[in-house]
Amino acid sequence: MGKQGYQILTSEPNEKGILVFPSEVLGLEMHLFADGRLRFFNPESGEYLRTPQESEQERLLERQRAEQERQRAERLAARLRELGIDPD
Numbered sequence: 001m002g003k004q005g006y007q008i009l010t011s012e013p014n015e016k017g018i019l020v021f022p023s024e025v026l027g028l029e030m031h032l033f034a035d036g037r038l039r040f041f042n043p044e045s046g047e048y049l050r051t052p053q054e055s056e057q058e059r060l061l062e063r064q065r066a067e068q069e070r071q072r073a074e075r076l077a078a079r080l081r082e083l084g085i086d087p088d
Contacts, residue, residue, distance in 0.1 A: 011019040011032070019032040020041075028049070029041040040049040050058070077087040 009021040009023065009030075011021050014020050014031075017034065021030040021032065022043075023030065026040075027042075027044070029043055031039045031041050031048075033039070039051070041047070042049060080087040
């Protein structure tokens with residue numbers, strides 16, 4: 001909302017045919033794709049903001065990687081104990 005209230009955003013199609021709605025207030029662009037998806041784009045970083053689904057998927061992958069690393073550390077500690085070395 002600007003000083004005078006809400007303002008109408010005008011779209012400008014980019015080279016890929018995506019409608020681009022710049023927002024000075026947010027410092028982002030809203031990209032409207034032909035299939036109806038609306039994504040927020042950060043022109044400074046050149047990246048799209050993650051959707052909730054993408055964030056959840058990344059969180060699950062990170063949890064899986066952490067669990068794999070924990071299991072690897074446990075195997076290494078067990079092997080060191082077998083060799084008579086205290087891993088702690």
